[in-house]
Amino acid sequence: TMRRGVGTGAIAKKKRAEMSKQLETFKSHLEEFASKHKQEIRKNPQFRVQFQEMCATIGVDPLASGKGFWSEMLGVGDFYYELGVQIIEVCLALKHRNGGLITLDELHQRVLKGRGKYAQEVSQDDLVRAIKKLKVMGNGFGMIPVGGSYLVQSVPAELNMDHTVVLQLAEKKGYVTVSEIKESLNWQKERASHVLDHLLKEGLAWLDSQAAGEAQYWLPALFSELSSRDVSPEEASQMTP
Amino acid sequence: MDRFSWTNSRTELNETYVIEQRGVRLYDGDEKAKLNVGTAFLTTHRLIWGDIKYEDSCLAFPLSQIIFIEEQAGGLGKSAKIVIHLHPAPENKEPGPYNSSKYSYIKLSFKEHGQIEFYRRLTEEMTLKRWENTPISKPISTGTGSQGGRTRAVGIVGIERKIEEKRKELDKNISEAFEDLSQLMVKAKEMVELSRSIANKIKDKQGDITEDETVRFKSYLLSMGIANPVTRETHGSGTHYHLQLSKQLGDMLQAPLEERGGMMALTEVYCLVNRARGMELLSPEDLVNACKMFESLKLPLRLRVFDSGVMVVQLQSHSEEEMIASALDNVSEKGSLTAEEFAKLLGLSVLLSKERLLLAEKMGHLCRDDSVEGLRFYPNLF
Numbered sequence: 001t002m003r004r005g006v007g008t009g010a011i012a013k014k015k016r017a018e019m020s021k022q023l024e025t026f027k028s029h030l031e032e033f034a035s036k037h038k039q040e041i042r043k044n045p046q047f048r049v050q051f052q053e054m055c056a057t058i059g060v061d062p063l064a065s066g067k068g069f070w071s072e073m074l075g076v077g078d079f080y081y082e083l084g085v086q087i088i089e090v091c092l093a094l095k096h097r098n099g100g101l102i103t104l105d106e107l108h109q110r111v112l113k114g115r116g117k118y119a120q121e122v123s124q125d126d127l128v129r130a131i132k133k134l135k136v137m138g139n140g141f142g143m144i145p146v147g148g149s150y151l152v153q154s155v156p157a158e159l160n161m162d163h164t165v166v167l168q169l170a171e172k173k174g175y176v177t178v179s180e181i182k183e184s185l186n187w188q189k190e191r192a193s194h195v196l197d198h199l200l201k202e203g204l205a206w207l208d209s210q211a212a213g214e215a216q217y218w219l220p221a222l223f224s225e226l227s228s229r230d231v232s233p234e235e236a237s238q239m240t241p
Numbered sequence: 242m243d244r245f246s247w248t249n250s251r252t253e254l255n256e257t258y259v260i261e262q263r264g265v266r267l268y269d270g271d272e273k274a275k276l277n278v279g280t281a282f283l284t285t286h287r288l289i290w291g292d293i294k295y296e297d298s299c300l301a302f303p304l305s306q307i308i309f310i311e312e313q314a315g316g317l318g319k320s321a322k323i324v325i326h327l328h329p330a331p332e333n334k335e336p337g338p339y340n341s342s343k344y345s346y347i348k349l350s351f352k353e354h355g356q357i358e359f360y361r362r363l364t365e366e367m368t369l370k371r372w373e374n375t376p377i378s379k380p381i382s383t384g385t386g387s388q389g390g391r392t393r394a395v396g397i398v399g400i401e402r403k404i405e406e407k408r409k410e411l412d413k414n415i416s417e418a419f420e421d422l423s424q425l426m427v428k429a430k431e432m433v434e435l436s437r438s439i440a441n442k443i444k445d446k447q448g449d450i451t452e453d454e455t456v457r458f459k460s461y462l463l464s465m466g467i468a469n470p471v472t473r474e475t476h477g478s479g480t481h482y483h484l485q486l487s488k489q490l491g492d493m494l495q496a497p498l499e500e501r502g503g504m505m506a507l508t509e510v511y512c513l514v515n516r517a518r519g520m521e522l523l524s525p526e527d528l529v530n531a532c533k534m535f536e537s538l539k540l541p542l543r544l545r546v547f548d549s550g551v552m553v554v555q556l557q558s559h560s561e562e563e564m565i566a567s568a569l570d571n572v573s574e575k576g577s578l579t580a581e582e583f584a585k586l587l588g589l590s591v592l593l594s595k596e597r598l599l600l601a602e603k604m605g606h607l608c609r610d611d612s613v614e615g616l617r618f619y620p621n622l623f
Contacts, residue, residue, distance in 0.1 A: 016454060019435055019461055026432055026465075033425050037418045047418060054422060058430040061466045066524050067482045068466045081522035085512045095591075103317050136525045137507040138552035139592075149317045155592070156549040171317065200613045207613075222317070 027069060034073045041074055045123035051076070052129060063133055083122065083130040086111050088139075091154035099203030100140070100155030101167075101221035104128075107152050127152075147171035151221055157202040162195050167219065174223030175208070175216045242269035243342040244327045245300035246335035248289065259283045260362045264353025265290065267300075268322070270344025281349055283362055286372040288325075290349075300338060302327070304372055312360055313348070321356040323349045323363070429465070436467050456480060484538070486523070486531035490514070491540035494554060498542070502589050503559025507532070507544075507552040509590070547596050548603075561600070568601040569620060577610075577619045 040047050055062050055070075062070035063080050071077025090110045094102060108124055115122065131152060134141040140156030146168045153159065159167075169184055170176035181192040196217050199205035208216040265281040267274040267290060282289040282299075288307075291299035308326040315321035326346045351359070439458060460480045462469055490510075497513060498505055505513075507528065515522045523531075532544035532554060541557045571586055572578045578586075580595035587594065598618045601607045608621040 016439075016457070019439060019458075022432060022435060023461060023464065026428055029425060029428055033421055037421060040418045050419060051422060054426045055429075055466070058426055059433045059467065060429055061468065063524055064466045064468075065463050065482075065527050066522055067463055067527065069464050070466055071524070072521075077524060078520055078522050081515060081524055084525065085515050088508050088512055105317050133525050134508070136529055137511060138546060138550045139506060139508045140550060147317050148315050156551055174318075197613055201611065201616065 027073075030069050030073050038074055041076060042079070042120055045121055045126060048076075048123075049125050063129070079120070080126070080130045080133065083111070083126060084134050086114055087127065087130055087134065087152075088154070090114065091152070095155065098220040099205075100153060100157060101144075101204050101219070102152050102154070103146075103221060104143075104150040104152055106221075155202075157204065162191070163198065166192075166195050166199070167222075170217070170219050171222060175218040177214045177216055179214055242267065242274055242339040242344070242347055243337065244302045244306055244330045244334070244347070245290075245337040245339065246302065247337055248287075248299050248301045248335075253286075256284050256286045259285060259366060260359060262351065262353075262355040262359050264351060264355070266350040266352060268348035268350060269339065269342050270346060271348075272344075274338075274347075276338070278352055281359065283359065283366065285366060285369075288363075304366060304370075306330075307367060310360070310363060310367070312356070315351075315356075320350050320352045321354070322351065323356060323360050325349070432465050433467055436462060436465070440469075483527065483530045483534060486527060487534040487538055487540065490528075490531055490554075491535065491538070491542055493517070494542060495556075498554065498556045502587055502593075503556040503564075504553050504589075504593055506590065506592055507554060510554050548599070549596070551592060551596060553593065553596070564597050565601045565604055565606060568597045568618075569606045572598075572601075572607055572618055573620045577617050579615050579617050581615075 037047075041051060052062070060070075062068065062074070062076050065071065066077050066081065068077065087107065090107060091100065091102060094110075104124055104127065108122070108127055111127065112122060128143065128150075131141055131143060138156075140153060142153045144151040144153060144159065144164050144167060146164075151167060165185065166176060166181060169181060176196075178189060178192045178196065181187055181195075182189060185192075196205065199217065199219075200207060204221065205217045205219055208218055261280055261282045263280045264278055266278045267276055277292050279290055279292040282291070285304075287301045287303050289299050289301040306327045308328060310326070311324040313322040313324055324346055325348070329345070349356075349359070436458075443455070443458070459469065460482065461467075463480055463482065493514065494505070494510065510532075511523070511525060511528055514528070529544075529552070532542075535542045535544060543555050543557055544552065545555050546552050567587075568583070571583060575582070575586075578598070580591050580598060583589075583598060584591045584594035589597075595616075598607060602609060602618065602621075606621055607618045608623075610617045610619065
């Protein structure tokens, strides 16, 4: 009976006042939580995971903006945004060597090194979340599942399923040959060559045509971790667990 | 590794095989044992390991020797492992491959996977303790029964207990934090639902809501980290915060852009700006949303997206024609150029040099030679 004549303005205003009030209440709850547990978030990667997953479940992105409550009061924002900077810098520094592809392990190690001994602990989950945020800036950041972990891509090189599967094949030894591809994947030679050529062009693979037997295509992203431990390619191919 | 004794691979009376796994390498503590990769066998009574080639010389120790086991995840180039902590070898142990060891644990490294199932079965056998019920005929030196050897192994057990205590204490602190977190999330969820109901009202009454109210609603969403349910676009565009930010960037980026030939990749900008701020950093989304407002604020910068998806901030004064002309000039002068060479010439990043060359190609001024040697651009003489 009262419906007609009640302007939308009035309803909107009431709702708006309600939201305003709720926001203030929530803010104070968050402040209380922060005062008790801010340290926990800083120090405990597991807790961060829980926190992130809960936010995702209810439809909240605590990392969307530096101006968000979560960021301002819990300090989660600065933690991940700074990590983003460090990730970009590591990837940029190594790009000439690995073409813009790096294992998550190596990225993790180098980021930790760059942060120094007294910095907060950073887990691989933290890196993955920071990388997901970087995607929005359009530089081709992505993750490719390989051998139980990931390769992090930081260039806009197009990598389709064929490329990915060859990378996965190369993971064990750090290199791959045309014969291995043909055998393992049951491909024709042309398809294998096409994929390998693309990887060479993008600077993701290097060709060792002097290798005994057959030409080997090395992925610097995969063997740079090994070479940093002074393991020769031959030793690498008899790689230990 | 000094807990092992030589044995053949045949089971004794009352002993049953539980599971076997190929491709297992043994470790003495953290060091690889000087043995090949072999097969691990789990029985109701023992852990046996053997090299297929030498069936009669297997290694084994009784399961009762095990204190506790852990899983060690694999990684790139590393196989998953099971770490087995053991009581010291009893005095009457039959001889084995090692006389002594500085380690009180061994590892099984699973080069052909299978660790999950093996771990599960091993845990199960250790819980069931079937060896206690059905002693096997051949006197295998069990050394330590479930009670027997504890006094000798006090050191290890003591450490184990400390770890357990610490874990419990950590759990307690964490569980309080999780409690509080869960409650906080319940409240946050209410905010999400409220925002949805408001958004629905806005959608229904499109046009009846003032600009001011829309902006205010957007800033609520921004504070809470809720995606804008009306437009589905990344929240925050059109808020006061991003407006201010856009203007700040306009000022801040002028000089760096000039230094870099008028163009910077967005990731470069992100690093530059955040390093300068030191704290209260911008999120990637904040940066994108602020840059999107350059045009409407009539600032002399633009956000630009290349076909490849690469996003850059560009000075408006550095026009497209200029960039293409410069690319053409440089390539003509040198005969041909790759992105790397062009980058060196101009002092730009390889990424952006490549984009300029691609742009010039798109406009028909350059053509490419794409080989495994690399991508090289030539003036288009057609």
